[in-house]
Amino acid sequence: MIKLRLLFTTLLAIISLAAAAAAKDITMGFIYVGPKDDYGYNQAHAAGKEGVSKLPGVKTVEEAQVPETVAVQETMRNMIEIDGATVLFPTSFGYFDPHILKVAKQYPKVQFLHCGGLYTPGKHPANVGSYFGYIDEAQYICGIVAAHTSKTGKLGFIAAKPIPQVLRNINSFTLGARTVKPTITVQVIFTGDWAMPVKEAESANSLIDQGVDVLTCHVDSPKVIVQTAEKRGIYSCGYHANQSSVAPKGYLTGAEWDWTSVYSMYAKLLQEGKKLNDGGIPHLVRGGIKEGFVKVSPYGPAVSDAAKKDADAALAQFKNGTMVIYKGEIKDNTGKVVIPAGTELKQQDPVLEQMNYLVEGVVGSVK
């Protein structure tokens, strides 16, 4: 009898230990390149961190305004050594090479998950992974809403740099808009850098002076642009986070990240004891509207019912996976065919990650 009880308690102990191990506590570290309240890229990540920190067994630690220098290596080491972080999310693109790669080699047991990077098996350490979302899907929806709202037939897009990620957003926005009005144009201004509030405001004013009546953007903090649009009495679509509080009248909708769902997914995998090193967590994670990586802001008061209907229809197509944005024939704005008729490029297609053109309807140049 005693033996049986002993056996029973041992079993119970083993089970409870296993349970504890199964849902073990994890400390997640988040690093941002700008301020947490920038109404943009960094705020979106900080909101994701807030969201995941509410989960049981998840501890979080964060640091903002960390430049892409040795400073970020130091922050990563501090989070590991002092705060006991076992997984790090350094969210700026420029953190990857050389900083994450270097620190990841020094701490092979820590998981490094980078936003936007391109993980190459064999070349990069096994404890490094990357995640990103197809936010151009949400831009496509914004394009539909913008085209419905515009009276002048001129949309404006203020972008940081002519790199593939940005060009893809401009093109998807334009393609979305052109499904509604095939003659609509999108004027692009490249400011040259991610955070140039003065230049962004100037660009916004100059576009509005030229007759643009819906503005959107791809810069780190869209606040200035959305604010300028509201002040000048035109409409705007947001980016990265929800900026409707800045423009209660003219804010139509926006392309937003939903990092809470992505970080919660990672937290669950990590609590189950899965790791990048053994393939338990995939090295490359990508997703769009369907996978919950991105979303569109709730429609503003200026959005018409017709616009809502079209946008919701496209949204439903994204959710059931039948929508393909890059479907031939697509010409660039110099008249050259970039995607031939009959070719469909799905979101995961690596060809799209090397985009170097602006589609027909965009006024501007990548040079």
Added chain:
Amino acid sequence: MEPDAAETFAPEIAAVTMAASPPSRRRTFRWRSKLEAVVIPVGVILVSMILFGVFVALQGADPIAVFASMKKASFGTWFSIQNTLVRAAPLMLCALCTAIPLRLGLVVIGNEGALVIGGLCATAAGLQCQNASASTVHIVMAATGMLGGGLWIMLVGILKQYRGVNETISSLLMNYVAIAVLNQAVNTWMKDPDSLNKPSSYPIPDEKMLQPFGDTQIHWGLVFGIIYCFCAWFLIHKTTFGFQVRTIGANIRVARLAGLAVGPVTLITCFLAGAAPGLAGMVEVAAIHGRANESLNAWYGYTGILVAFLARQNALACIFVSVILGGLLASGGILQRAHHLPDATIVVFQGIVFLTILFSESLYGRFKFFREDTA
């Protein structure tokens, strides 16, 4: 700016003789003025800490605990001392870009631009000779980095000397030009086609990078910085050339009257000043980034200006101030992580220190106790 300038009320010739008189003439130890040079900076730090403590308390954190964390994160462990020293290295080199021309009476703030140009030139040269041995690559990179940064600031000197353009404005604007040149270079003629979403130059091969010492994080940048500061101090204070520089700084008209070659001295001084951040740019590329891209523009230059003023344009003091400021910057993270203070907190502290220092400049010579000739 120049504390010695206070003495220019004396007749001009007297100013020259004062600058000329060797300091070791009087054998008596001038302890009072030495004490003043220690007491006032220490007072500055204490006052800044009190002001910062009030700010921290207003933000709802415990000032004592915050100071304890800052000490731990900057000088508390070998791990944190390494972080501090790594941060200090580019600061001392950048500080010299402001500190050296201040001796001439020029306020040059083109540190950031010289760093960027130096890094860009060093990368270009390093890529050209990447098949040579590692030490050759390092020497070529360091030389071109210094040449690039030096010529960049020399241009400021030329504009000042021959066209009368204000050096502060021109050097500030040239920072933006330098950053634009960097962006243009990595987007066009130096671009690695694989660097899609972050345009960068081709990488310097890993084995040709500057390696850290042993298993520490500390690299050659710190050694370069300390050596450069020593050389600059020696040049300014112990050589004929330095004497000319100080004379021009004390009174340029008298210097001309005495037949000093003001133009060449100004240009050479500007070159040496610009070469320092140029070298810092080379170290950033060769020890950290491995390639040139927008990350080179990381505001070390602007912090360097702060260091130069805190060190009262003394090249040796730049070393110590850089280490202290490096520690301060290195402790910025823990304020966010452990005390949940806003990310701008450390900038607030920097600002408080800077303002207090500027204010303290007006205190020198005000206290009777510190005067040598109290009798």
